[in-house]
Amino acid sequence: MIEYELLKIIWWVLVGVLLIGFALTDGFDMGSMAIMPFVGKNDDERRAAINTIAPHWDGNQVWFITAGGALFAAWPMVYATAFSGMYWALLLVLFALFLRPVGFDYRSKLENKKWRTSWDWGLAVGGAVPALVFGVAFGNMFLGVPFTLDETVRSTYTGSFFALLNPFAIVCGLVSLSMLCAHGGAWLMLRTDGDLHARSAKATQLMGVIFLVCFLGAGAWLYFGSIEGYSLAQPFDTNGVANPFAKEVITNANHGWMNNYSTYPITMIAPVMAILGSLIVIASAAKAKAGLSFLGTSFMVIGAILTAGFALFPFLMPSSINPVASLTMWDAVSSKNTLTVMTVAACIFVPIILCYTTWCYYKMWGVITNKHVQENSHSLY
16 A cells, blocks of 8 residues: 555646646647747748647647646645635636637638737737746745634735736746747648748747846846745654644745755756756757757656745645645645545546547658648638
């Protein structure tokens, strides 16, 4: 039988893997559509960009749905607090995502320039807004979320939607947006040719520069600024029953959330990976090397998500108004039985998802050209 403590660690890792899987797959879907109106200068080029992700975008959403389901099942208190407190932000993401399926399906139904252009911008919004909001949400985790818990562990959120849009969180949002736009641009480099390929390379390089500047800026803000991270007072029973109040939180001994990087130097691999990835992107996109650019953007995605996860560990949702109510991976989890059953399910279904996703990409790989779009005008998006 697996120890409760180990199960908690396993699910921290698994949720992180699912978030990375979502960002790597659905991330280039959103990023490529966010830059599509800018790199595609005519209808054929824009249709070519859209059809690079046409067979895959809904399958890639599986990672998003699975990550959300895992969050609900593994960390129900985090799910409940985040979805109630950040209701309007998540609703904005949901409405933006609505534009994607209808945009893909309806865009090319009419041969009308205004109709198609409107849907092009709808798809761009559907890609850019979630990418930006996800980054803003992560940024607010570093600052603390204004919620508290009563004696029945019921959360009360005292913030507002516009309070989430603070300067530091917006910088983090730009990190996320530029990262996924670069990833999407590298994807278009892999799957298109001609002028669209060349413009995608320029966009990828630009997004790589913006990511590097914003990522370093956010790190410098944490290190040199006045943001104070939290830490748990020791000893703390990591194998105990989940109870957010059974801990003592120290609020002045983890400046800029940097403690984990000094305590566990190996975690420095995450920010180094993100920075190295952006440098690879900037250099390789300048020479239109698609494969190397995509590798670089993948490093950026993995490195950025791990950087945030390692810095916040073990905190999942720090509270800015009542630090003791902060939710951590040790005390905001489901029961041992629930985590055990979910671990077995994950061992079965995550490999299945990986296998059929890989098979789909293998079978449907190829460059989408303007000629291909023209010859298959009635069967493509």
